[in-house]
Amino acid sequence: MVNQQAALNTLFHALADPTRRAVISRLLKGAAPVTRLAAPFDMGLPAFLKHLAVLETSGLIRSEKQGRVRTCHIDADRLAAAEGWLGEQRAIWQSRTDRLAAFVESQTAEEKNP
Amino acid sequence: MTTDTELTISRLIAAPPSAVWEAWSIPANLEKWWIPAPIACRVDTLDLRPGGGFVTRMREGDGDWQPHIDGCFLEAVPEQRLVFTTVLTEGWQPADPWLAVTAILTFEARDGGTLYSARVLHKNPEDSAKHDEMGFQEGWGTAIGQLAALIER
Numbered sequence: 001m002v003n004q005q006a007a008l009n010t011l012f013h014a015l016a017d018p019t020r021r022a023v024i025s026r027l028l029k030g031a032a033p034v035t036r037l038a039a040p041f042d043m044g045l046p047a048f049l050k051h052l053a054v055l056e057t058s059g060l061i062r063s064e065k066q067g068r069v070r071t072c073h074i075d076a077d078r079l080a081a082a083e084g085w086l087g088e089q090r091a092i093w094q095s096r097t098d099r100l101a102a103f104v105e106s107q108t109a110e111e112k113n114p
Numbered sequence: 115m116t117t118d119t120e121l122t123i124s125r126l127i128a129a130p131p132s133a134v135w136e137a138w139s140i141p142a143n144l145e146k147w148w149i150p151a152p153i154a155c156r157v158d159t160l161d162l163r164p165g166g167g168f169v170t171r172m173r174e175g176d177g178d179w180q181p182h183i184d185g186c187f188l189e190a191v192p193e194q195r196l197v198f199t200t201v202l203t204e205g206w207q208p209a210d211p212w213l214a215v216t217a218i219l220t221f222e223a224r225d226g227g228t229l230y231s232a233r234v235l236h237k238n239p240e241d242s243a244k245h246d247e248m249g250f251q252e253g254w255g256t257a258i259g260q261l262a263a264l265i266e267r
Contacts, residue, residue, distance in 0.1 A: 086236075090121045093232055099147035100230065101127040104137045108129040 011078060012085075014058035019043075020051050024074065027061060031073035034063070124231035131193040131221040131228045138196060138219075144170075149182065159204065162190040167204030184209070188216075195220050 014020055023037055038048040052072065055061045059078040063070050127134060137143045141157035149155040149172050156179060159167035166187045171179040186204055189197035196219040200211040214237040222229040 086121070089234065089236070090123070093121055093123045093234055095150060096148065097123050097125050097230060097232060099150065100134070100137055101125055103143070103147045104127050104129045104133050104228075107137070107143075108133050 010058045014054050014060055020055055023055060024060060027072060027074045031071050034070045034072060037072060119236045121234040124229060126224065127228045127230050129227060131223050134221045134228045134230060135193045162187060164188055165206050168198050193221060
């Protein structure tokens with residue numbers, strides 16, 4: 001579980017930056033070379049490559065170099081893990097509400113049929 | 115409607131708001147449903163007023179009592195509405211919780227029962243796991259099965 005938590009931290013740290021989220025949004029439309037990914041952003045290539053490194057470390061994106069061109073693409077499984085976190089929070093509250101209902105309804109039934 | 119930082123859950127409970135409030139406001143009752151069995155829950159502070167503390171702890175088997183929630187009530191209207199947050203502790207003391215949430219709970223009388231709704235607001239998912247001392251993610255999804263046993267009595 002600790003490992004899973006650490007992985008989630010890395011993941012959400014990667015998603016916590018607007019530039020990195022924009023890169024993810026772009027890559028969801030399809031793979032793209034680094035130079036084209038960097039084009040919309042008003043920053044130097046070294047700064048942009050740092051963002052890409054964070055994304056690669058988190059496992060959200062992968063890249064392959066062919067000749068002089070490095071192409072990036074999304075790792076869908078890692079993105080699903082991020083989505084899964086909120087789903088998990090939801091499940092916690094859902095089951096808590098179910099238990100509350102069961103408890104309250106059983107108390108009420110006892111009062112009616114002592 | 116669930117956004118990427120907000121969860122909403124609602125459910126019709128076949129009992130009046132007064133009964134739901136009793137389940138919430140009496141520590142011995144809250145302990146019975148706040149955390150799924152077999153994890154035990156202990157209510158340390160349940161001070162239902164704005165600024166009042168809300169502290170629950172949890173324990174697996176015969177282990178040590180672990181932190182669960184250490185928060186603060188922002189609003190408490192008997193039989194109607196309850197709001198608490200983990201971003202503050204008792205007396206509105208700012209805190210740095212392992213999971214920042216504000217929970218807005220409403221109890222509406224509806225057809226002889228109660229429409230129970232929870233809105234849970236999160237800062238954003240990325241601060242979800244500052245402290246991993248709590249096995250929070252484990253065994254939480256199992257509660258619904260145990261629930262049936264409780265209902266069918």
